Amino acid sequence: MEITTEKDSNYNDLEKMSVREILENINKEDKTVPLAVEKAIPQLEELARIVAERMKTGGRLFYIGAGTSGRLGILDASECPPTFGVPFDWVLGIIAGGDTAIRKAVEFAEDDPTQAWKDLQTYEVDSNDVVVGLAASGTTPYVIGGLEMANANGITTGCIVCNTGSPVAAVAQFPVEVVVGPEFVSGSTRMKSGTAQKLALNMLSTTVMIRLGRVKGNKMVDMQLTNHKLYNRGVRIIMTETGADEQTATALLEKYGNVRQAVESFLISS
The missing domain is CATH 3.40.50.10490 (Glucose-6-phosphate isomerase like protein; domain 1)
Incomplete structure (x- = not known):
């Protein structure tokens, strides 16, 4: 060769x-x-x-x-x-x-x-x-x-x-x-x-x-929130995907600790 x-x-x-x-x-x-x-x-x-x-x-x-x-x-x-x-x-x-x-x-x-x-x-x-x-x-x-x-x-x-x-x-x-x-x-x-x-x-x-379904749209909805940058990105993704304001998106992320779950819960309850 x-x-x-x-x-x-x-x-x-x-x-x-x-x-x-x-x-x-x-x-x-x-x-x-x-x-x-x-x-x-x-x-x-x-x-x-x-x-x-x-x-x-x-x-x-x-x-x-x-x-x-x-x-x-x-x-x-x-x-x-x-x-x-x-x-x-x-x-x-x-x-x-x-x-x-x-x-x-x-x-x-x-x-x-x-x-x-x-x-x-x-x-x-x-x-x-x-x-x-x-x-x-x-x-x-x-x-x-x-x-x-x-x-x-x-x-x-x-x-x-x-x-x-x-x-x-x-x-x-x-x-x-x-x-x-x-x-x-x-x-x-x-x-x-x-x-x-x-x-x-x-x-x-x-x-x-x-x-494997680990991306939604073009977003990392299953990413681990291991620092402030990623946490803030998670909040922005939730706002984009749901139309929620920052306070609501932050509360959802605090509750579920996962972007995908936060988005899905909001959409189900809307």
């Missing part, structure tokens, strides 16, 4: 560039990422459909990855509960090397092809769930091994990679390939590849949550 993520940068002598030149050239490369994601929408559609289908029947979504990819999976998973009000065990991110690897690289953790399945088993993963492997290169043994074992145990698998024809995509039942080409700093997949995976994860989880 051709590993474009490991190819030399289209730019050379980076250290001789001015600060402005570095920034402009990074930005020039970053502009290509959404176009690469757009080409992968048909693949993302298939993955989003199966994830929503599984989750509607009680399944969970697992992300497995190493390094930047693993951290992005954890980020996406951790943001689903506050944004959409879902339980913390609906979307789960697992990184090679465990929680320590979130902040500090764990040497050779990604090279163990057996560890991902061990990590998944601690959550009693089963055939209702979906396991999505995240690997910019598409060659990470940790991810390949995890997907292979998931397949062997009747679990639906997907992936998000940044090369074509990779081992990870070959193993995944629902592969998503977002090919962004060489990085600005050769091989630094935290850059364009990481951005591509972040965009794809945003699209996947948001689409799934909308399909």
Whole structure:
């Protein structure tokens, strides 16, 4: 396979560039990422459909990855509960090397092809769930091994990679390939590849949550009210959805502690 993520940068002598030149050239490369994601929408559609289908029947979504990819999976998973009000065990991110690897690289953790399945088993993963492997290169043994074992145990698998024809995509039942080409700093997949995976994860989880009914209109009616900004947003949503004044909306939110319930109770009683 051709590993474009490991190819030399289209730019050379980076250290001789001015600060402005570095920034402009990074930005020039970053502009290509959404176009690469757009080409992968048909693949993302298939993955989003199966994830929503599984989750509607009680399944969970697992992300497995190493390094930047693993951290992005954890980020996406951790943001689903506050944004959409879902339980913390609906979307789960697992990184090679465990929680320590979130902040500090764990040497050779990604090279163990057996560890991902061990990590998944601690959550009693089963055939209702979906396991999505995240690997910019598409060659990470940790991810390949995890997907292979998931397949062997009747679990639906997907992936998000940044090369074509990779081992990870070959193993995944629902592969998503977002090919962004060489990085600005050769091989630094935290850059364009990481951005591509972040965009794809945003699209996947948001689409799934909308399909699960966790958005009304265009509002996060199930969001967790964990700070003043979100509380005030909740009040505004209630006012918009019901036509109630601020005092009434605030009282409703105080009573129910949830935007959706506050709106529904007002509309029922009106």
